[in-house]
Amino acid sequence: MKLRTKITLLIAFSLLLVLLLFNVITYITVVNMTTQNEIRLLWEAAQPIMSQPGLYNPERWNRVGWLRPFLTPQSMIRIIDTNSLVQADLHSEDQLTQIPATFSSRGFAKTIKTANTLIVYIQTPIIDENNITLGALQMGRELDTLDEYLRVLITVLMFTTLGAAFFSLMSGMYYTRVILRPIHRLAFIMEVNQQNGVFMQMAVPPNGQQDELGQLVHTFNTMIGKLEHNFNRQKQFLADASHELKTPLTIIESYADLLKRWGGNDTALREEAIEAIQSEAARLRNLTQSLLTLANTEAEGQKLWQTFDLTELVRTTAAALQQAFHRSILVESEQPNIPLYGDPGQIKQLLIILLDNAIKYSQKPVRINMIKDQRDEHIIVLQVIDQGIGVEITEIPRLFDRFYRVDQDRSRETGGSGLGLAIARNIVRLHKGTVTITSSIGAGTQVTVKLPLRYDTQVSDTPEFHAKNSPSQGTES
Structure with missing residues (x-):
């Protein structure tokens, strides 16, 4: 029925x-x-x-x-x-x-x-x-x-009841047709989307419905919009991943073919081919590891969460990178100890990504500030500031996209895969925080991360990107 x-x-x-x-x-x-x-x-x-x-x-x-x-x-x-x-x-x-x-x-x-x-x-x-x-x-x-x-009263009431029942049937059929029309339209659009693999949304009249059916249509359109966005991102991700994997595989195949034909008697050619194959294999390994890390940070979970000292973690991570890159990293904190509930491994990975970018694209000392949020004392603000080349204002909104690089040639020279900031954003999102970027060409870049000290605190949504100034070269994402 x-x-x-x-x-x-x-x-x-x-x-x-x-x-x-x-x-x-x-x-x-x-x-x-x-x-x-x-x-x-x-x-x-x-x-x-x-x-x-x-x-x-x-x-x-x-x-x-x-x-x-x-x-x-x-x-x-x-x-x-x-x-x-x-x-x-x-x-x-x-x-x-x-x-x-x-x-x-x-x-x-x-x-x-x-x-x-x-x-x-x-x-x-x-x-x-x-x-x-x-x-x-x-x-x-x-x-x-x-x-x-x-007897007259019973007759009148009987005919009145029958007439009302007939009228209710007719009016019920009409009004239910009017009320259920958006649902029928919605079912038709859903069937079209399923059969044709499209993301058609339901048209909403200019005045819009404010009742439950209007909310249903709005929810459906929002869901379809998110599905289309995720689908397009997935397509772009597959295309970018295929492109990133294709280049080293092509190089390895070319040198392997070269070794097979001519490398047996030419020592210089053999060494060049082995070095190239080894370099591209290492690059493939790093890219694969980055993809796995990105997938892991996109999954919700608190299996390794604990309360740890954020100040100590920042200082030890900065000291390790300072020793590895022989660069000066200054750490300033309002408190000697900042207890943070989260995954210390992921927070350390977040710091490494931000500091690695800052070191690669600046020659001056990098500064890390840790201060309390002015509006909520249960939120810690972590700032990574460099005095490097900065980022073009038009490029900033895409920095967190996977495989995106501001300068392809420079990113290849620095060994970047374009996944660092995407991983960083996922880590911040899992910890219910926000991340923003402010950059000025020739003056440097500042990455600001806001993290709640407790998991039951939610950082209010803020824009992910801020920018000043104009053209120049890039930074790796």
């Missing part, structure tokens, strides 16, 4: 149920109000009879002439003694004889539903001046007019 049919039937059934409940309440209310009104009239009619002297003389009960003036159409007057024997009975309708003649020392009012009509009657005890109960007075009335009204 289609969803539209289900909703239509549910609306019709709900409305029908409400109408039936309303009809029952209306019917019961009309009957109760009418019978209560008739009972009130019977009590009022009994008052003049109760004031008659003959009512308190049992010898006059069988002579009913004095009661006849009080008899109205479709009514009954009856006197019974304490033994429940009828002593006087006047009635204008035979149906009223079905009222039971049962003596009771207390007054009451009742309703009787017969096969043909509805009857109401009251009964009140007859007590003389000596407080002796002599019998009881009964007065009843046949509500034949009410029966006619009730």
Whole structure:
């Protein structure tokens, strides 16, 4: 069964149920109000009879002439003694004889539903001046007019209910078609995307829907946009990776072929080929390791997380690189100890990537600053500042792209693969932090990393890139 049919039937059934409940309440209310009104009239009619002297003389009960003036159409007057024997009975309708003649020392009012009509009657005890109960007075009335009204009422309510049910079916079919139209359109677009492998989004009217369906369409379009973006990035990544792998493989193949043909007797050629093959193999190994590292940093996980001293980690890492590159790296920290919860191995890798870039593209000392964030004391700000060549403003937004290099020739000379900053960004993202780059041509580059000291703290989103000035050469990403 289609969803539209289900909703239509549910609306019709709900409305029908409400109408039936309303009809029952209306019917019961009309009957109760009418019978209560008739009972009130019977009590009022009994008052003049109760004031008659003959009512308190049992010898006059069988002579009913004095009661006849009080008899109205479709009514009954009856006197019974304490033994429940009828002593006087006047009635204008035979149906009223079905009222039971049962003596009771207390007054009451009742309703009787017969096969043909509805009857109401009251009964009140007859007590003389000596407080002796002599019998009881009964007065009843046949509500034949009410029966006619009730039959008309039932007919009207029945046709009204049927009409409302039919109207609800028609209106339900129309409104569900209108409401479900975006869902049908959405299902069609999803099917087209699946069959054709495209990323079609659903058109949104200018005013836009603010209801749940509008949110569904917005969520779908956002999801499709992200899928398309990731798909394009994946295609670009595969193309870049293939290109990066193709060059060293081509070189290795060329030198291997050269060795096979001519290298056996030429010592210089053989040494040149072996050196080239060894160099390109090392480059392939480094590239493969970088790809594995990038894949690992893109996966969420806290298996190796612990609380460690960030200041000590920065100082030891800077000292190791300073010894390896014979370059001056200055470390400044506001606190002697900064406890940070995270993966110390990944944070060290982040520092190595940032310091390696700073050392490669500057000749002056590199500076590392560690300060607290001015807006949140639970966030540490790590700045890596160099005084190198800087980055062109148009190049900065792409620095974190995988395999991107500002200067291809220079990056090959420095041995870069174009994956360093992409790995750095993933490490920062896993630690719920942010990274920004500010650069000025000829004046250097500053990389600012904000990291929460605790995992339950979230660094507010900030732009990843800032830039000043214009043209020149690059830095490796």
